[in-house]
Amino acid sequence: MKRRLLTALALLFAAGFVALGIWQVERRAWKHELIAAVDARIHRPPVAAPGPAEWPGISARNDAYRRISATGRFRHDRETLVQAVTERGAGYWLLTPLETPGFTLLVNRGFVPTDKREAATRAAGNPGGTVTVTGLLRITEPGGAFLRANDPAADRWYSRDVATIARARGLGRVAPYFLDADAVPNAGGYPVGGLTVVRFRDPHLVYALTWFALAAISFFFAWRLWRPATLRSNSDS
CATH class of the missing domain: 1.20.58 (Methane Monooxygenase Hydroxylase; Chain G, domain 1)
Structure with a gap:
């Protein structure tokens, strides 16, 4: 038995x-x-950043890493530094709100090293007036699990959580995704765009x-x- x-x-x-x-x-x-699918999206011509009417249908499976572009004015006074480790070493992703007609879009303008944390040290790289930004659509990163929790009260950020950053910076009608800027250099040298790593385990x-x-x-x-x-x-x- x-x-x-x-x-x-x-x-x-x-x-x-x-x-x-x-x-x-x-x-x-x-x-x-x-x-x-992602490889095909990355190599397509950019399309306009999805507006409010398209937001309910955006998903990681269908939209992540689409090439998009948006035109507006940066709000450099409401930027957010998110801790990052890149091929250039440790530092921060610089997320800056871009005010476009009808909504605000968070743009990950790229990497800044630790010694460029203060805005005054990279003011030459902050364009004024109307700009057009092109890059990859990225899905918000709410944190938790493998990422440390953000601490808005202490202004410590570990993930690119669009909704939480928008609340902390007092932004209205923000797109539920962010844009990773491409490698087009800016006048001040920093931030450095085009460092998006597209890799799947x-x-x-x-x-x-x-x-x-x-x-x-x-x-x-x-x-x-x-x-x-x-x-x-x-x-x-």
């Missing part, structure tokens, strides 16, 4: 591992479709092979448990 129970458990585990392996294969196919094949290997081991143990009983039955006959 004990042997039968262990055999049944081994088969149950094997079935579960097979199901997990199949799920990872499906996830891998989905991830590859997403990577192909794709470990699903390794995961699938791991689950299938565990399934094979479970099937092997089930066979070993079942085999002695079969041999005894044959010898008794």
Whole structure:
């Protein structure tokens, strides 16, 4: 009886591992479709930044990393520095509100090093008047889980959480996404745009092979448990 129970458990585990392996294969196919879609978006000509009528339909799957452009005036007095680690080292992303006709759009103008944290040290890079900015549409980062929680009261920011930044800066009718500016240089040198890293983790094949290997081991143990009983039955006959 004990042997039968262990055999049944081994088969149950094997079935579960097979199901997990199949799920990872499906996830891998989905991830590859997403990577192909994002790659296509990045290389398309820019379109106008989505306005309020389009906001309800924006999603990470369909809109992340679309090339967009917007025209307006920067509110440099309401900029936000978000801690970042880039290929240029540690520093900050500089998010500045861009007032466009009808709504405000947060623009990640790029990277500034720690010694350029104070606005006065990079004033030459803050354009006045009407500007047109082109870059990639990015979905808001509400923080939590793997990101430290923002502390608006202390003006410490660790994620590009559009809604929270908008409230802290007193902005009205803000787009639910932000724009990562492209690499067009500005007169003052900082911030440095065009540092968006478009990379997707794709470990699903390794995961699938791991689950299938565990399934094979479970099937092997089930066979070993079942085999002695079969041999005894044959010898008794």
